[in-house]
Each structure stands twice: as structure tokens, then as C-alpha cells.
Amino acid sequence: MTQQILLAVGILTALGLLAGLILAIASAVMAVPRNEKAERLRDALPGANCGACGYSGCEAYAEAMAGGNAKVGLCTPGGAAVADRTSEILGLDGSDYQVMTAFVRCGGREDFTTRKLEYIGINSCAAANQFYGGNWACGYGCLGYGDCAAVCEYGAITIEDGLARVDASLCRGCTKCVSACPKSLIVMAPGNARGVVRCSSHDKGGIVRKACKVGCIGCMKCVKVCEHDAIHVENYLAKIDFDKCIGCGACADNCPVGCITIFGHETKQKTLEKAKI
Numbered sequence: 001m002t003q004q005i006l007l008a009v010g011i012l013t014a015l016g017l018l019a020g021l022i023l024a025i026a027s028a029v030m031a032v033p034r035n036e037k038a039e040r041l042r043d044a045l046p047g048a049n050c051g052a053c054g055y056s057g058c059e060a061y062a063e064a065m066a067g068g069n070a071k072v073g074l075c076t077p078g079g080a081a082v083a084d085r086t087s088e089i090l091g092l093d094g095s096d097y098q099v100m101t102a103f104v105r106c107g108g109r110e111d112f113t114t115r116k117l118e119y120i121g122i123n124s125c126a127a128a129n130q131f132y133g134g135n136w137a138c139g140y141g142c143l144g145y146g147d148c149a150a151v152c153e154y155g156a157i158t159i160e161d162g163l164a165r166v167d168a169s170l171c172r173g174c175t176k177c178v179s180a181c182p183k184s185l186i187v188m189a190p191g192n193a194r195g196v197v198r199c200s201s202h203d204k205g206g207i208v209r210k211a212c213k214v215g216c217i218g219c220m221k222c223v224k225v226c227e228h229d230a231i232h233v234e235n236y237l238a239k240i241d242f243d244k245c246i247g248c249g250a251c252a253d254n255c256p257v258g259c260i261t262i263f264g265h266e267t268k269q270k271t272l273e274k275a276k277i
Helices: 002-030 036-044 058-066 079-089 125-129 147-151 176-180 205-211 221-225 250-254 268-276
Strands: 100-104 157-160 163-166 186-190 195-197 231-234 237-240 260-262
Touching: 036 058, 036 079, 100 163, 125 147, 147 157, 147 176, 176 186, 195 237, 221 231, 221 250, 250 260
Parallel strands: none
Antiparallel strands: 100 186, 157 163, 195 260, 231 237
């Protein structure tokens, strides 16, 4: 009896050793070679896995850079420091990193727009949007419940007077707010952009006027006064070409509704208003 037990134990031990040997050989034969460069690149990235680079996460972006399939400088949360570090790992002279900042294509504060209904429900833009597009008369406007602010890890977005506002100095360009906005109001712009149009409505001017005092009415005045071909109206909405705009402010000065913001430029209308005061 004892011999039978010892024989069974011996057979099982031998089978275990044989299985272990087979697994060890298979592991060595089928092992995926380590890409040390990709690992170093992954360690250099912030690990946010936000997708702002266009890849599913930091690891996928690192592998793409290591394989020569992606350029450096796409990691906006990492900024210039990460761009320079990844360039160094890849043996490049420097990066072409460009700062990107989120901005809200809406200027419809509570005192500029009107309500079409009273929404009572979950305090969320996504939820409110499911109920006839929200409570504001403009179907394109900011709902103001702060889904974008909730996902921003850098405190760059606040809700003031029912409107989302981005602090460019805090924005890291992760694009999480872009994905969170059910109205697709938030877009990314180069950090050196000279100006933006604070509206996203594609309704005709008459409809816009009834819904919001500061909505773009597609009047073309901005296009006519721009000497640099930097602004155009498409589908009743003005859009600035960031590469052509020099920030002269002519479009903002002539916009009858004041929906164009040129950074650092005070419009003639505001100057006149201050003079009267």
C-alpha cells in the first residue's frame, strides 16, 4: 500500500516537473521581446491615459513613438517638459510641442439668453440635454451644470452665471472636458491663438436673435473688414483661422452682437462705453 502511494506521488511529481519544464521552454520561445525604448517613453509620460494624444493611453502612445509611428509633443497634459524628455529618449534634437487650450464656444450667460422650459432633474448637462435639449432657448448653448468642470483634474473650468469658463493658465489640454460636453461646445485651440468666436449656433440670424443677445447672426461684417482672410462664415457661423489671424481686432470691433473675442484687445464699443462713464 505504501509503495503504491509513493509511486503515485512520484508520478505526479514527475508530471509536475515535466509540465514546468514545458512551460519554461514555451515561455522562452514565445516570449515577446521587451522594447526598452517604449518602456522608457512610457515612464516619461504622465500616466493620465486621457487620450489627448490620439491614442488609447500612455502605453499605446509610447509604443507608437518607439516604433516611429507617432511624433513627440502630442501629450498636452505633460507639456513641454514631457515633450523634451521623450525627444531626448528618441535621440531627437527637439520637439515641436504646441500648447493647446480648451475654450467654450458660447457666450450665453443667464442675462443674455432666455429659457424655453424649467428643467427639474439630475444636476447634469448630459441628463438635461436628454430633456428637449435642455432648458435654454438656444439649442446650441451651454447648459451650465458643470459636467466639464467635474472631469477637469486641474481646476481650470468654473461655472459662472450659468456658463462654463476656462482658465487658460490652468488648462493642460487633456481634452476630458471636450468629451464631457454633450453639446460639443468645448474645442481645443493653439495656446497662441489670437481670438475665438464665442458661439456655436448654426441657426439663421433671426432665430439666434430671439434666443440669445450675443449669438452669431452670420451677418458677414467680420469677414468684410478682415484684411488677412482670417475669418469666414460657414453655415451661418463665423470661424477664425488661427494660422492667419494676427489679432488686429477689426472683426471684434465690427461684430454687432459682440460674440468675437480677440485676446488683449478692447473693442471700440467698450472703449466708448467707458468714456461715457
